[in-house]
Amino acid sequence: MLGALLALGTLPTPAHAAADRDERSWTVREPGRQPAGISAVVDLDAADGTLTLAARRGTATVLEPAPLGIVTKDADLTTGLRFTSTATRQVTEHYTMTTGKQLRRTARMTESRFSFTGAGGARLDLLVRVADDGIAYRYVLPGKGDITVVREASAFRLPGTAQAWLAPYTPYYEGEYKPATAADAGDGSYAYPSLFQVGDTYALITESDIDGRYSGSHLVHEKGSGRYGVELADGAAVTSAGPLTTPWRTVVLGDLATVTESTLVDDLAAPSRIGDTSWIRPGKVAWSWLDGFAAAQRSLSTQQRFVDYSAAHGWEYTLVDDGWKTTKWMPELTEYAHRRGVGVLVWVHWTDLDTAAERAEFLPRLKKWGVAGLKIDFMDSDSQDRFRWYDEILRDTAREKLLVNFHGASVPKGIQRTWPHVLTVEAVRGAEYGNVPASHVTALPFTRGVVSSTDYTPMAFQFGTRTVSDAAELGLSVVFESGLQHFAGSIRAYQDRPELERFLEQVPTVWDESRLLSGRPGENATFARRQDGRWFLGSVSAGSSGTQDVSLDFLGGGRWLAEVIRDGDDGLVRETRTVTRRDTLHVPTAEHGGFAAVVCKATAGRETCDRPVTRLPLSSLTVDPSKAEVDSGASVDIAGRFAVEQSGPASDVTLSLRAPGGWEVKGDAPQADQLPTGKDLSGKWTVSVPQDAREGGHDVVVSAEYSAPGGRVLRVDRTVRVFVSPPGVDYVSNLPFASERNGWGPVERDQANGERDASDGAPLSIHDTTYDKGLGMHADAEVEVELQGGYRKFTASVGVDDEVGDRGSVTFEVLADGVVVATTKVLTGTDAAQALDVDVSGVQKLTLRVKDGGDGVDYDHADWADARLTT
Template sequence: MRRASPGSRHPFLPAWTVLVLGFLLALGPLAPPGHAADGGEGAGGGWTVRQPGKAHDGVSAVVRLDPADGTVTLAARRGATTVLEPAPVGLVTRTADLTSGLRLLSRGTRRVTEHYTMTTGKRLRRTVRATEARFSFTGAGGTRLDLLVRVSHDGVAHRYVLPARGEVTVVREASAFRPPAAARAWLSSYTPNYERTFAPADAANAPDGSYAYPALFRVGGTYALLTESDVDGRYDGSHLVHRQGTAEYTVALADASVTSTGPLATPWRTAVIGDLATVTESTLVDDLAPPSRVADTSWIRPGKVAWSWLAGFGAAQRSLATQERFVDYSAAHGWPYTLVDDGWKTTDWMPRLIDYARARGVGVLLWVHYTDLDTAAERAELLPRVKKWGAAGLKIDFMDSDSQERFAWYDDILRDTAREELLVNFHGATLPKGIQRTWPQVMTMEAVYGAEQGNVPAADLATLPYTRNAVGSMDYTPMGFQFGTRTVSDAAELALSVVYESGFQNFAGSVAAYRDRPELERFLEQVPTVWDASRLLSGEPGQEATFARRRDGRWFLGSVGAGPAGQRRVPLSFLGGGKWLLEVVRDGDDGLVRERHVLTRHDTLRVPVHEHGGFAALVCRAAPGRDTCDRPVSRLPLTTLTVSPGRADVDAGASIGVDARFAVEDAGPAQDVTVTLRTPDGWSVAGDPARADRVGTGGELAGHWTVRVPPDAAEGGRDLVVTTKYRAGAQVLTVERTVRAYVSPPGVDHVGDLPFVSESNGWGPVERDMSNGETAAGDGGPLTLRGTVHDKGLGVHAESEVVVDLDGAYRRFTAAVGVDDEVAGKGSVVFEVLGDGRTLATTPVLTSADAARALDVDVSGVRRLTLRVTDGGDGVDSDHADWGDARLLS
C-alpha cells in the first residue's frame, strides 16, 4: 500500500476542508443589491438566469418572488420553450417556515469555469461553464435563506444555503418540478435500491405514487431529466411524489427530518435539459459535485471484470477451482479483474486465489455485505485485511437506504477505502449523485433493474441510456447468456458493452457462453470501459439507442433496439475526414458475424438487425494493408486441469486410481509442462509424472497414478494434490487440483453412501457430502458448521426428509447437526430422527449462531430411519441445514 512521503500531498483532503471550500464556492462573490442575474428583470418581477454566452435561445431559469405572499418559484426554459413551469422553492426548518413571507435582501451572479478529470465516465476530461445566481432572502424571524441557481448549456440546478452557524434541522422542502401537463414521461417507481423498470406516461396522468430519480420528461423536442447532485452525510437523499391529475412532482426527503451543523448547503435539485443527445452526453450531475478528495489517483484502474455469479451463484463463489477458471479466462483475454461474490467468506482460500490471480496479472474484487462494514471497528479490521491479501477492491451490497445515516456511512466507507486504495462498486445502493467525481475510486453503482433479474424487457434496455445511465456509471452486468429469459439478440447484448457506461463492466457470462461466441470474445477483448468522448447517434426512449464512444483514437459503436427486425441506419458525420474501417458485429443466421466496411463521414452505415436486435462495431482509420482495427491484447493460455475422481471413499489398505488431464483451450502454447501427484506421508504411488515440452491450443497432457492407502491409515479425509507447472512466455505458472480421499473404518457406513427410499427438500436436491446447493441442480459447498468442515454427511434445506432402510443391521446413528456457515446470520431449523415412525431424538431450534449439536441415537432393531428437518419458525428462507458426518455403526 502506497503512502504519501513526508512533505508530499496527502492522498485525500480532510472533510472539513472540502466542506468549507464547497460552501465558499457555493456562496460566490456577492454582487451589490440590484445587480441583474445575467438577464435582468423579467415579466412580473422575475429574474432570468441564462447559460453563458446565450442571450435568448439557450437554457435559462426564471426566478419569481410574489410580493403578495412572499413565495418564490423557479421555472426553466430552452429558447422559447417552457420545459419546467413555475414551481415552488423554499424549505421549512424546525424554527422557521421559509416557504412564504420571504423578502429579497440581495442578488448577484458569478461565472463558474472549472476543468477537472475523471477516472470513469462518458468523458474523462471535463470543462464546466455556467452562470450561478445567488438570491438572498429573509424570512420568519429574520432567518436568512439563500437560493443558488446554476444554469449551463445542459441544464438548470438549484440549492438552498442556510448561512447561520449552529445546529439546523430541516423538516421539509417545498421544492418541486412542474413539467407541462401533456409532457411525455418515463418514470420508475421509487425504491431505495432503484431496482424498478421505467414506464411511459403523461406527466399529469401518471398514477399517484413515489417516483425515483432520474425522471425523464419530453416537451416537444426538448427533454428534462430530473435528479439530484452533491448528497452526503450533511443531508439525505430524496425522491419525487406525484398526485394524478396534476403535473407537479414534489421533492420528498427520505427522512422525517435532517439535522446538520450550519452553514448548510442542501443538495442540488437538478434538471438536465436539451435534446436527447444533450441529455445522454451531459456531465451536469458530476459538474455540480465537490472536487475529488483523492489527490493521487494513479492506483485507480477501471476495467472489464469476469463475474461468475450468474454462472453458478453461491456454489461457484465457494469453489476455488471455479474462481481460478474465471481468473484464467480474464488472463486469456486481457481482462484486468475477476469478481468473487457472496459465498467466499465461508472458505479459507481467498489469499491463495489472489496470489494465483496476481501471477496472471488479474486483480480480484470481493463482495461484502453492508453490515460487514457498517461500524468503524469492522472497517478497521476488514479493509486492511483484504488489502494485505492483495484484493483490488470491493463490491459492497445491500445499503438499501437514502437516509442521512446511510449517506454518513457512505462518507466513512469512501474515506476508508480511499485510504486503503481499494476500488469500490456499490450494489443495493443509491443512485450516482456526483459521487464519482468526489470519490474517484467508485467505479460503478447498481441502482438499476439489471441483468441479474433475468427478464429485463427490451424496451427497458432501450430506455436506460436516456434515464439511469445518463447520470453516472451503471452496473447492469451484461453478457449473461446462460441465465434468465433472453429479451434481445446476441448482437444487441454485445452492444451493451458500448451503450452502457460503467467504469467496471461486470460481464456476467459463463466461460462456455463466451467460447460459443468467438466474435463476441474478440470484441470484448478490445472494448474499453472509459471514454474520451461519447455521442448519441440515434434513438428514442424505449425504442432504440445507438451510441458512438471514442477511446485512444478508435470509435466503438453500440446499438440496441426494441422492435421488429429491419435495417438500422447510422449517420457517420461524427467521424473526421478521410476513410474509416468499420468492423461490424451483427446477428447472422448461425450466430454472430463480423463484416468490414470502408466508409467516410458522408456515408450512412446500414446494418440488418433481428427482432429486438442491435449491433456492435469497431472503427479506426483506414490504411493500406489494414484489415482490422484490433490491437494486440496481453494473453495467457486458457487452460484446464481436471482430475478424477473428485473425491473417493476408500478402506484402509485399499488403492485409488487417480487420472489427471491438462488441456490448453486457447491462446497457447504452454511450454515445459509437468503434471505431478503429491500424497500424504506413508501413502505409496505407482506412476510417473507426465511431461511435455509443448502443449499447443487444442492439445492436452494426461497422467495416471495408483495410490495405495496404508493398512493402518486413520479414519478421515486426506488430500491427494495434482500439480501442473508450465511456462507461458517468461512466466512460470502453477495450477493445482485436489482429490479428496476419505478413509472409513470397519463397521461404519455413512448415510450419504446409502440408497434413499425417498427424499424431499425445500430447495434443490438433498446433497450428499456437501451443503445444500444454490440452484435446483444442487452443487453446494463443503459441509461447514461453525468453522468445522465435515467430509461426509447430508446437506438439506428445510423442510426436508430423507428415508433409508436399515433392516435392523445397525446399533447407533451419530451426527453433528446445525445451520451451515454459508448462510451466516440467517436461518433456523429443528432436526428430528425417527425410527419406524417413532421419534427417537429431536433438537431445540438451532440458528447459525449455535454450535453444532451432537446426536448419538440408539437405532437397534430399526428397519426404516427417517432424518427430518423442519423450519425454526423465523420466516427466513435460508435454512441450509447439515447432517455432518451422519453415520451408522453396526
C-alpha cells in the same frame, strides 16, 4: 490533484441576472447568454411571499413555475419570505475523472445566490446554477447549531401532455422504465432520473452532491397533474449541523444528444477527495454469478477458470460473488490471479461493513490477501443514516486502495467525481433479472445511463430469456458506460461467439468522448465513444428487423476503416469497409437487434482496427475422480488431463501428483515441450492408502506446471479429496433415502444446502469446523432411511451452517420407528455443534427432522455433520 476548481469571483451586482423594478423576478442565464440558451426564472409572490422556479430553453418554457422552499423544526421557509439581496458569479471548473463518458471535463455555470428572510428573521439562501446543459438549485440555511429539516416544498411542474419515461421508486432503483404522459402517470413515487419531453426539449430530473449531511429523495405524483414533488427518503426528519447546504435539485435540459452527453450531475458534485488516483484501474471483469450462482462462487477451480479466461483475453479482473466467505481459499485465488495479471473483486453484504470495527478488521485483511476491490450490496436505502455510511465506507476503502462497485444502491448523484474509486453502480433493472424487455433496455441510455456508470452486466447469453439479439447484446458494451464492465456470460457462451470474444478484447471501459448518434427512449439507441484514436459504436433497438442507417459525420477528415459486427444467418459476422465522414453505414439488424463496430484511421496495409492484447493460455486441468472413499489398505486410481483451449501454446508442461506422507504412488510424470491450442497432456496414477491411515479426509493433489508468454512459470492444482472410512461404519449420506423433503432445494449429500439446485452447496461447516460427510438441509426438512435393524448406534454433530453467519435458528429431531428419541434446543448460527448419540438397535426406520426455531425458516441451513451408523 484529480479535480481543479477555478471560480471567477462573486460580483457585487448581478451579472446575467436581471431583476425587475420591484425585485420580485429574476432570470439566471447560461454563460454566454445564448439567445436559444437555457435560463431559470425565480419569482417571489408579493401577496404571500412564496417562491417558484421555472426553466426555459430559448423562449420556450420547459418547466412551468413550481414551488421552492424548505420547512425546518424552527421555521417555515416556504411562505412569508422577503427578498434581501442577490449576487452572481461565473463558475468554471476543470477536473478529470477516472471513468465516465468523458474523462477530461470543463464545467461552466452561472451561479446566483438569492437571500430571503422569513418569519422571525429566519434566513434562506437559494443558489441557482445554469449551464448550457441544464439548471440546478439548492438551499443554504446559514444558521448555526443543529438544523432539523422536516420537508421540502421543492417540486417540478411539466405540461400535462409532456411525454414521460418513468420508473417506480424503490430504494435500490431497479424499476422498469415505461412511457406515460406527465399528467396521466399514476399516483405514487418515481425514481430519479425521470425523463420528460416538452416540444423538442427533454428534461431529465435528478439530484446531485448528496452525502451524510442530508437524505436522498424521490419524486411523488398525483395522477391528473403535471406536478412532481420532492419527498425526502422515509419521510424522516433530517438533522445536520448548520450551516446546512442541501443537495442540488438538478434538471438536464436540451435535445437528446445534449441530455445523454451531459456531465451536469458530476459538474455539480464536490471535487475529488482522493489526491493520488494512480491506483484506480478501470477494466473488464469476468463475472461467474449467472453461470452457476452461489455454487460457482464456492468453487476454487471454477473461479480459477474465470481468472484464466480473463488472462487469455486481456480482461483486467474477475469477480467472486456471494458465497465465497464460506470458503478458505481466497488468498490462494488472489495469488493465482496475481501471477496471471488479473485482479480479484469480491462481493460483500453491506452489513459486513456497517461498523467501524468491522471495517477496521475486514478491509485490511482483504487488502493483505491481494483483493483489488469490493462489490458491496443490499444497502437498499436513501436515508440520511445510509448516506452517512456511504461517507464512511468510501473514506475507508479509499484509504485501503480498494475499488468499489455498489449494488442494491441509490442511483449515483455525482459520487464518482467525489470518490473516483467508485467505478460503477448498479441501481438498474439489469441482466440478472433474466428477462429485461427491449423497450426498457432502450430507455436506459436516456435515463439511468445519463447520470453515471451503469453496472447492467451484459453478455448473459446462458441465462434467462433473451430479449435482444446477439449483436445488440454486444453493442451494450458500448451503449452502457461502466468503469468496471462486468460481463456475465459463461465461458462456453463466449467461445461459441468468436467475433464477440474478439470485440470484447478490444472495447475499452473509459472514454475520451461520447456521442449519441441516433435514438429515442424505448425504441433505439446508437452511441459512438472514442478512446485513443479509435471510435467504438454500439446500437440496440426494440422492434422489428430492418436496416440501421448511421451517419459518420462525427469522424475527422480522411479515410477510416470500419469493422461492423452484426447478426448473420449463422451467428455474428464481421464486415470491414473503408469510409469517410461523408458516408453512412447501412447495417441490417434483426428483431430487437443492433450492432457493434470499431472505426480507426485507414493507413496503408492496415486490415483491422484491433490492437495487440496480452494473452495467456486458457487451459483446463481436470481430475477423475474429484473425490473418493476408500478403506484403509486399499487403493484408488486417479487420472489427470491438462488441455490448452485458447491462446496457446503452453510450453514445458509437466503433470505430477503428490499424496500424503506414507502413501504409495505408482504412475508416470508426463511432460510436453509444447502444447498448442487444442492439444492436451494426460497422466494416470494409482494411490495406495496405508493400513494405519487416519480416518477422515486427505488431499491428493494433481498439478500442471507450464511456461507462458513473457517467461512466466504458472501452475494449477486440482485436489482429489480421498476419504478413508473406518471399519463398521456406514455414513447416512451414502445410503438411499426412503423419503425426503426440504425447505429449499434438495437435501444435499456431503455439502451444505445451497437452496436452489442439487450439488450447489458449500462444504459442511459448523462454528468454523469443516466436515467431509453429512447432510445439508433447510428447515422444515426430513429424511427417512431404512435400517432394517442392522445398526447399533447413530451419531452426528448438528448445527446451523456457517454460510448463514449468525443468522438462522433450528431444532433437530431423531425419530426411531416414528418415536422421537433425541432432540436439541434451538440452535443458531452462533452456537457450536451439538453432539447426538442415539441407540438404534433393532430400529427399522430412522427419521432425521429439522424444524424452524419458531421465527420462520429464513436462513435455516441445518447440517447433520459426520452423520454415521455403526454396525
